[in-house]
Amino acid sequence: MNSRERILGRVRRALADAPGDEAPLSRDYLREHGQRTVAQTVDLLAENLADYRALVHRTDSDGLAGLIVGLLEKRGSASVLVPPGLDEGWLAATGVPRVTDRAESTPAELDRVDSVVTACAVAIAETGTLVLDGSPDQGRRRITLVPDHHICVVRVPGQVVSSVPQGLERLDPARPLTWISGPSATSDIELDRVEGVHGPRTLEVILVGED
Amino acid sequence: MSGTYLGMPAFPEAAREAVGNATLRGNLRHATHTIRAKRAKAVTEVSDWAELREAGKRIKDHTLRHLDRYLVQLEESVTAAGGVVHWAADADEANDIVTQLVKMTGESEVVKVKSMATQEIGLNEALEAEGIHAYETDLAELIVQLGKDRPSHILVPAIHRNRGEIRDIFAREMSEWGRPAPEGLTDTPAELAEAARLHLREKFLRAKVGISGANFMVAETGTLVVVESEGNGRMCLTLPETLISVVGIEKIVPAWQDLEVFLQTLPRSSTAERMNPYTSTWTGTTDEDGPQNFHLVLLDNGRTDTLADEVGRQALRCIRCSACLNVCPVYERAGGHAYGSVYPGPIGAILSPQLRGTGSEIDASLPYASSLCGACYEVCPVAIDIPEVLVHLRERIVQGGEVTSRGNKVVLRPAKGHAAERAAMRAARWAFLHPGVLRTGQRAASRTRRFHPRTLPGPGRAWSGTRELPPVPAEPFRDWWQRTRGGKDGDR
Incomplete structure (x- = not known):
């Protein structure tokens, strides 16, 4: 008997005397917490992102390219990683050399890049979370991981939901997802939170108003 | 379970020694009290906590009730998404499978995401015996590994170490394993985190094989979920060419939607955050993104024996948040090592004797490592009635009776003591x-x-x-x- 059959057999014997099917699960928890206008939901997102030490900026589509170039210059970035499907206009104003992530790029090559600019799939206000799903404007998972400076653009209010349940509804489980709530952190020293371990230590979020 | 713990003295003796250690008691008191207050605040923010807790309990109970069906469904969906599923009845079998998989890649080192399941089976020691070096990349696991120490907490395995001790371990040991600690390293947490970042970076960038556990596996979609803080998990899950995940069979949830409960309750219960910094989900393999070879090792190792006990099976609902450790008056004083298992604290006191059986002195003593105050049950996000199971296990130890061991029904004799x-x-x-x-x-x-x-x-x-x-x-x-x-x- 192989281990698959052995384990499944053990499970079935273990459950032989378990009671029959139970009542269906009632999901009587909330779909979102509290009542907010759309604008208040965006404000809450900004507040919670900032609470976990993300740097939050707000602009409109006209100001976006200028804001991005300003952030890269302030950081002194000598190179910026760009996912293949990023809106051309976002980096139109910057002369910082662009690095395109190719499948054959090695992690060590990515490690030499200073910054990365991406879009996101969904942002969750109640938890201050950005979710990336590997779409062309977000790129492979590793490009938002290895560089130390991540600029993430969120279209508001279109990409913003209130809660975790609403966020999951919008996401496709078949895609590899990365949920990001603030920069990399740890609670491993005396159970106290310290920002900045392996992931990007600086997370800048741009909330860009839709026209 | 791991051979590391063989020959551990019974809990009372081990605890007596720990209680006499003033540094340890100070460290534990500081850490558990810090997190206790924060958790309470994080939970209060969510007005439907009671409903979320009940839903989490019900989802897990339902899954366990139909575990055979969901295991088969998970296997199908992971396979369809490009993963390879392996089944391991016990620790030795899981270690053999992982060792063979690593050998097939031709690599002699692996990077690891913090994983209770691989701790439980003693994977690092098994790999080392075959000439494969396993590098722990979670900060606390790194502290434990460099300090040649044992973990003492589910979430923060180095909770028994204060910043000064961590500094000394880094300064002394890092050069043995790779990049040495920076000159003049101080004990500020930010500098210690920076030292870990530099030390591990070279390992991440060259790693070809990553090993992880998982917090959840979704049967319906074949998706695995890893919840973490530092980004070491993301490194191990995305940079290597091969990913091997060793996961206990009880980690399944039926549907994608079920995550909406646990992704709210787990972070608030464990690190007292609204959301942990990073959560990764992946479904099999994705072309040109992340590991192109994915292996899932489904681990029994006593879980089906636990499932056979109608009172004790609720322990399998555990999502390893460690809230019960942080509130436990016994844990706070005795520390994690006294429990003689990778699962310390109240949950360990009911999990270890069920996974391993009550044959050893330490396992027979664990159900007594509690004052039955009930604080653990209060904070448990899946409502495991730990005191109920403790009393049930005490009864079994004193009176003996029928239990399931490695899938067979056996009759335990009443304990001699x-x-x-x-x-x-x-x-x-x-x-x-x-x-x-x-x-x-x-x-x-x-x-x-x-x-x-x-x-x-x-x-x-x-x-x-x-x-x-x-x-x-x-x-x-x-x-x-x-x-x-x-x-x-x-x-x-």
């Missing part, structure tokens, strides 16, 4: 069933009460060592009742 207790209970039962005997005994006790010792002799000494013997009244209650007609003829 409790012979005196059982004899006393049998005598009491006989006396209570024979009123004449009881009356004679009570009268004899009252008449001789001046000569009673303050402590019990023989096997009773341990019991009376920490308790006052109850004083025997001058006149037995029933004699008083008859003489005074229940007090109607006056009190005396």
